Amino acid sequence: MTIFPPRNLSAPGAALPSEESGHSPWSDAWARLRKNRLAVAGGIVVVVLAVLCAAGPIFSQSYEEQNLDLGASSPSLAHWLGTDTLGRDLLARVLYGGRISILVGLVATVVALVIGVTYGAVAGFVGGKADTVMMRVVDILYALPFTIFVILLMVFFGRNIFLLFFAIGAVEWLTMARIVRGQVLSIKRMEFIEAARALGYGRRRIIFRHIIPNILGPIIVYTTLTIPAVMLLEAFLSFLGLGVQPPMSSWGVLIKDGADKMEEYWWLLVFPGTAFSLTLFSLNFLGDGLRDALDVRASKD
């Protein structure tokens, strides 16, 4: 039996809705986000880059058409960002590479998200010994040189792009699991969960229908911040020759290529590097802005 009406739980610290206009916590967060100019700029840049990369290759020149007579030419009107040593248009290659980089970023993040949220929610909800053991496993995995294992996996099992998704996702889920567990612990004693239990709902339904929707804020924030981390790891692997393989190409591959040839052809390094850094900047600003807007505090336990 509860005396108090259920509180507004979706965004901790959100302003109470006023009677007349009825702001939802999400619209409050949206208003706060819009005031943060850096975050808005970051969001716009991300969207523009994603659209360019998704649609650009349809309109641009072919990314694989070679023009050996042309060779590596500096930026010009015909080829805005110049061409590489095989005479391929660099703008088309950067756009096409961006497609792969962003795709890896999104898919691997989804993998990390699914593993991390499920693991963290189960650990937090079940509690007790299971929780202790599960979080101890996470602690131990945290302390391991995981990048080394991703490198070994990629070397031994062939450089397959699907393996890349899972290898990266398998590394990045740890932080998500910790955050989700902390959030679950903080809400699982609240009345509405008790009510769900009293209605006879099963654990699975309570976790996925009642708990997770109420901790979406932190999940969204850390997803936004996981995407740049994933893209960094992909580029790191590609730079070592372990990531995306030709004829496919990603920003990491292009940067590696440019770094090898930068003495003569600086544009091969500078443009892919700029595109990559710009994306990371925008995603990080957007993530920080979302964190402030949704008022999420970094919780460690």
Place this chain on the structure above:
Amino acid sequence: MLRFIGRRLLEAIPVMLVIVTGTFFMQRFVPGGPFTAEKAVTPEVMHNLEAYYHLNDPLWKQYTDYLWDLCPKRFHPGELAKGLDFKAAFGVDFRPSFKYPNRTVNEIIADKLPVSLELGGWSLLVALGLGLPLGILAAVRRNTWVDYLCSSLAMTGICVPTFVLGPILVLAFAIHTGWFNASGWYGPIDRVLPCLTLGNVYAAYIARLTRGGLLEVLNQDYIRTARAKGASELRVVFRHALRGGLLPVVSFLGPATAGILTGSFVIETIFQIPGLGREFVNSAFNRDYTLVLGTVILYAAMIIILNLAVDVVQVLMNPRHKFE
């Protein structure tokens, strides 16, 4: 505290066992081996090679023999001063390498690890030397142009990864101006660009963490008390606030050193530095079973010990934490 350290070291044993077992069997169960890339050799040569590396024994025997060789059998850390010989110091034998048949993995590690440690050590110093002052400045001058400048610098550090920054620094300061060598690891001047590149990213994270940690502490009552007693701003920051404000930085040092260790793979490739990181990546490509295992074990052990050290320092700095 000794009990805490002892328990954590005991906990590390099964972890190391899992790492060794996983790496050992993962290597063996994938197609291809250390000799597949070589020219066709006569059956006798192949037979001798397999006998030399005990590849004819059943797999479980190879595994248990290897484990026995890995077990520390003596404890003379003084021997390490003469050179990084883990066999003389601890009786740990990593076996001969597959790719360099006349060298043992112990010798290769003794040869290459100091280079990587020097690279990592200087990089960590760069990270702390750049990150702490930037973070402190940003926190003390909160919401002024100094803060915005320091915070944007930190963001730049996070978003320009080592493999972009490194080549650009080479292009600007080695190829165009000729102040540094583009690659190599000979004189002190060759340390500058690699360590700046590797330390820069972590400097950025440290600056952000320092700023956040200090801001939280500077709002607390005991800081107000210190100010009320007339302590100078310098004394308030360095004497009173820093100890609590640096806690997030200290807990970050564990992941940071792990990151610097693995980050050195890329740095050693860019700058052609003869360190263990490049050797590890090559050994994985070459299927050099023993060298892969040896380096993985070494890296894992270093990371576990560093994390333990970080945890101990954290408790010593924060009386509210307990050894548990």
